[in-house]
Amino acid sequence: MHLHRIQLKRIKSLAASIPRSLFHLRVQTRAFNVHHDTISLRLASRNYLRTRKFLLMFYNTGSVLVIFGMFTAVALLVWTMVSLLSSTFLRVTAPDTSASLLKRAVEVTTRATTYSRVTHAVNPIIPGLTVPLKHLPLILLSLCISQIMHESGHAITAAIHRIPMLAAGASMTFMFPAAFVTLPSARVEELSSLDRLRVVTSGCFHNLTLWLILLAAGWSGIGQRILLVGYEDVFTRGLIVAHVEADSPLSMHLPVGSFLTTLDDLPLHSSRDAWSTYLLEPNPAVYKQGWCVDVSRLNGEHGTCCCVDTDSSTSSSCFVSFESTIEEYCTDPVPILSKMQNRCDSSTSCLESQSCIKPREDRDILRITVNNEGAGTEDERIVLWSGPRYEVWEQVQTTHLAPRFGIIPLGLPLVFADFFQYLKLTNLSLYLFNSLPLPALDGSQLLIILLEIVFTKWSHTPSTMIDIEALRTRGSRSYERRVQQVLRTFVLIGTCTLLGSCVMLGIIEWMIV
Numbered sequence: 177m178h179l180h181r182i183q184l185k186r187i188k189s190l191a192a193s194i195p196r197s198l199f200h201l202r203v204q205t206r207a208f209n210v211h212h213d214t215i216s217l218r219l220a221s222r223n224y225l226r227t228r229k230f231l232l233m234f235y236n237t238g239s240v241l242v243i244f245g246m247f248t249a250v251a252l253l254v255w256t257m258v259s260l261l262s263s264t265f266l267r268v269t270a271p272d273t274s275a276s277l278l279k280r281a282v283e284v285t286t287r288a289t290t291y292s293r294v295t296h297a298v299n300p301i302i303p304g305l306t307v308p309l310k311h312l313p314l315i316l317l318s319l320c321i322s323q324i325m326h327e328s329g330h331a332i333t334a335a336i337h338r339i340p341m342l343a344a345g346a347s348m349t350f351m352f353p354a355a356f357v358t359l360p361s362a363r364v365e366e367l368s369s370l371d372r373l374r375v376v377t378s379g380c381f382h383n384l385t386l387w388l389i390l391l392a393a394g395w396s397g398i399g400q401r402i403l404l405v406g407y408e409d410v411f412t413r414g415l416i417v418a419h420v421e422a423d424s425p426l427s428m429h430l431p432v433g434s435f436l437t438t439l440d441d442l443p444l445h446s447s448r449d450a451w452s453t454y455l456l457e458p459n460p461a462v463y464k465q466g467w468c469v470d471v472s473r474l475n476g477e478h479g480t481c482c483c484v485d486t487d488s489s490t491s492s493s494c495f496v497s498f499e500s501t502i503e504e505y506c507t508d509p510v511p512i513l514s515k516m517q518n519r520c521d522s523s524t525s526c527l528e529s530q531s532c533i534k535p536r537e538d539r540d541i542l543r544i545t546v547n548n549e550g551a552g553t554e555d556e557r558i559v560l561w562s563g564p565r566y567e568v569w570e571q572v573q574t575t576h577l578a579p580r581f582g583i584i585p586l587g588l589p590l591v592f593a594d595f596f597q598y599l600k601l602t603n604l605s606l607y608l609f610n611s612l613p614l615p616a617l618d619g620s621q622l623l624i625i626l627l628e629i630v631f632t633k634w635s636h637t638p639s640t641m642i643d644i645e646a647l648r649t650r651g652s653r654s655y656e657r658r659v660q661q662v663l664r665t666f667v668l669i670g671t672c673t674l675l676g677s678c679v680m681l682g683i684i685e686w687m688i689v
Contacts, residue, residue, distance in 0.1 A: 199349065199350055200347065200348070200349050201347060201348040202345065202346075202347040202348075203345050203346060203347070204343040204344065204345025204346075204356075204358070205343065205344060205345060206342070206343050206344075208331075208341065208344050209340070209341050209342070209343070212331060212334070212335055212340070212341040213340060213341075215332075215335045216334075216335040216336075216338055216339075216340070219231070219335060219336055220338060228336060231332070231336055232336065232374075235333055235336075235374040235377075235378055235381065236370075236374065238329075238374075238377055238378060238380075238381030238382075238384070238385075239370075239373045239374055239377045239381070241381060241384060242377035242380045242381055242384070242607075242611050242618075242622065243377070243622070243626070245380060245384065245607055245608055245611040246611040246612065246613065246619055246622060246623075248608065249608040249609065249611050249612045249619075250612065250613075250671065250674070252298055252608065253298070253612075253671070253674040253675060253678060254674060256298045256678050257674055257677050257678050257681065260677075260678060260681035260682060260685060261681060263685060264681055264684055264685050264688070267685065267688050268688065298678070300682065301315065301598075301601070303315060311594060311598070314591070314594055314595045314598050315598050315602070316351070316352075316353060317595065318595060318598040318599040318601075318602045319352070319353060319602050320353050320355070321599060321602075322383060322386070322599065322602040322603045322606050323353065323354060323355040323606070324355050325382045325383060325386050325603070326355070326379040326380070326382055326383050326606055326610070327344070327355045327356060327357050327379060328382060329378035329379040329380075329381055329382035329383075330357050330359070330375060330378055330379050331344070331357050332378065333374045333375045333378040334357075334359055334375060336374070337367055337371050337374075337375065339359055339360065339363045339364060339367075339375070340359075340360065340363070341357055341358070341359060342358040342359065342360060343357070343358040344356070344357045344358070345358075359375075369625055369628055369629050369632070370629075372621075372625055373622070373625050373629075376618055376621045376622050376625060377611075377618065377622060379610065379618060380606070380607045380610050380611050380618055381607075383603040383604070383606040383607040383610075384603070384604075384607040386599075386603045387600055387603040387604045387607065390596065390599060390600045390603070391600065394596065394600075399592065399596065403577060403589055403592065404577075406579065406580055406581065406584050407577035407578060407579055407580060407584070407589060408577065408578045408579075408580055409576055409577060410435075410576055410577070410578045411445055411448070411576040412445050413435060413437070413445065414435045414436050414437040414438075414444050414445060414547070415435070415436045415444050415451055415574040415575065415576055416433060416434070416436075416574060416575050416576070416577075416578055416586065417430050417431065417432050417433065417434050417435075417436060417572060417573075417574060418432065418573045418574060418575045418586055418587045418589075418590055419432065419572070419573040419587055419590070420432065420571060420572050420573075421570075421571040421572075424571040424572070426559070426561070426568065426571055426572055429546070429559045430544070430546060430559065430572060431548065432586065433586060434546050434547065434548045435546070435547040435548075436451075436544060436545065436546060436547075436574060437545045437546075437547055437556065438543075438544075438545040439451070439454050439455070439462075439542065439543070439544060439545075440454075440461050440462050440463060440542065441462050441463050441464040441465065441543075442454055442462040448576075451569070451574055452569060454565070455565045455566055455568055455569035456565075456566055456569055460537045461535065461537060461539075461541075463498075463534045463535070465498075465519040465520060465521055466498030466519065466520050466521070466532040466533055466534040467512050467513070467515070467518050467519060467520065467532070467533060467534070468518040468520045468525070468526035468527065468530040468531070468532055469495075469507070469512055469518075469530060469531060469533055470529055470530055471529060471530065471531050472529070473507055474495070474505040474506070474507050474531065474533070492506045492507055492508055492509075493506070493507070493508070493509040493535065493536075493539050493541060494506060494535070494536040494538075494539055495507060495509075495512075495533040495534060495535055495536060496533065496534060496535075496536050497523070497531065497532065497533055498520065498521070498523070498532040498533060498534050499522055499523060499532065501536070501537075504536065505531075505533055509535065509539075509541055509560070510560060512533075513535070513541065513543055513558065513560055514558045514560060515558070516545075516556065516558065520532040540562060540563050540564055540565070541560060541561070541562055542560070542561040542562075542565055542568060543558055543559075543560060544558070544559040544560075544561060544568075545557075545558060545559075546558070546559055573587075573590055575587075575589055575590055577589045612671055612675070613667050613668055613671050614668065614671055614672060614675065615668060615672075619671075620668065623664055623667055623668070624660075624664060627660045627663055627664060628660065631659065631660055
């Protein structure tokens, strides 16, 4: 998808352009040209000589990192194509042994086993398919910020090399925003190969720099400290329900703002990632105690269980003795698991007519302890969930930050966290994607400069002198130009083929899932 383009062509009109189509809107302005010229004059003066030298070293480092990013991006494309080929082959040739299973069952069993070894280096972000549709505004906002950061790199390096900026602007294709700066191509071509390398790679380097800054900010926890100004960390008390999917059965039982204290018998304050770990990892349920139940209520005989049948019409579930898993029973789990009393460590803790039991490990029953007020155990109640635990993680969002003031939204930290992740991802994506040797991207200009440096051995001269020298050395340089053109065409076609193959295989894999 083409989201960015640097325009290095002369333009006749710098006024706001009239859109040719409703699907493509474009506006540009010369309001920033004066500020750009001011920065360029200051960097050329002796008072800012050290600043200019520092910026040259800074963007020299960026050029090296963007060259590395170009090779890395191509390697990721190759890896993605190979992984897509292998996964598509496995899906097409795998026997259809799960035709009678439900869709969720196929996702849990087949994907977790057959395709667990297949990983893709690149996964697309598609609102409504791979990410929630409600995240679309966050994605577009992060994309706008990332592209402004990208274009600022080209503007700054142009100012360093005394190249005027003709215009700056933004465009909208369908719903995807893009930014651009327009530079005079003749002035750019007059630069040496290294200077042009700085101008071309500075945009990707800015995206990489912002990504590294965001990584450092996340590692330092500065965002958490800022949020604590208006929020209180209630991790020691449990987690707060921040959002529940509207079509989820849990929406009636887990109101927004209620406290969740335990999952089964696991306290949620035991670790920061207890919620995700317990719901996503296929570990046995944690039961520190059992329940005392009258033996007369336990149907079935020792060593057997009525729940071996797959009949979903019955409300009974399998239980085992808390002391020995060999003893199995079958009974209705709701009257037992919904109570917080009658807990036991062994049958000796119960009455003579009772037995200490717990749910069998293969039963998909989850106990969620809820406290609507967030304080005291007298208001606690139990919500039972029957089904895979990961579905609770998908349908319920929790947070450990409670607003200090009533006017502050409860879900703001989650929105901030999502936006932070998308901002990191868009900057990393622009750094890698724009460094690819593809037409209309920075990578194509980067490829031209690299081939020029390799074949001319760093001896590129300004374009005003090339015409004079070409009259004398036309025979020796024509062969080099042909080799460069052949190599450039080969790399561009190869990269386009890789990208097209990844898109086509991704669509095929999505259709056969």
